[in-house]
């Protein structure tokens with residue numbers, strides 16, 4: 533059962549761990565890790581929050597957005613950053629086809645320029661069209677592009693797979709995109 537209170541906290545965690553750690557005075561290392569005790573103290577200033585709640589969010593997050601290190605003293609977002617951190621992504625040969633969900637109003641620009649990472653470090657691709665549709669609907673009337681990942685990979689583009697199953701690539705030139 534989704535818990536709206538935990539969703540609101542999770543959004544705040546994403547903001548801090550992907551985009552603006554400095555907004556809460558957090559120190560983030562080059563691999564995106566933040567100290568759990570510092571994060572808990574920072575978030576507890578805004579929400580009723582403790583380490584048990586944090587562990588529940590990490591364990592139940594539908595998209596697996598966060599990971600702890602082995603001894604659970606550090607936490608990071610698995611992907612989605614706008615700040616330049618190296619979350620040690622695995623470079624993996626992609627499946628033949630991947631999918632990108634977007635809003636119809638971006639189509640003209642995407643078909644001219646290709647997919648660009650915009651505010652994030654990477655373009656995010658989904659393993660199936662259903663997931664891509666949900667991603668696209670966040671921006672408006674959704675549409676899905678098929679990405680010819682096989683041809684891109686053969687041409688030397690590097691694909692990364694985050695630990696929570698999101699495919700990441702620096703750009704997708706327009707010639708590899710087809711509307712579904």
Ligand code: HQG
Nearest residue numbers: 595634635638641642645646647648650652656667671698
């Ligand atoms: C679009 C969510 C015009 C792109 C999701 C997208 C995902 C262009 C938007 C993750 C363009 C950027 C990322 C171009 C790309 N011209 N528009 N040339 N190139 N765009 O939110 O992929 O819930 O940064 O199509 O599930 O929507 O946050 O990227 O519509 O995995 O964990 O520019 O965020 O996960 O939007 O979503 P975003 P996204 P979380």
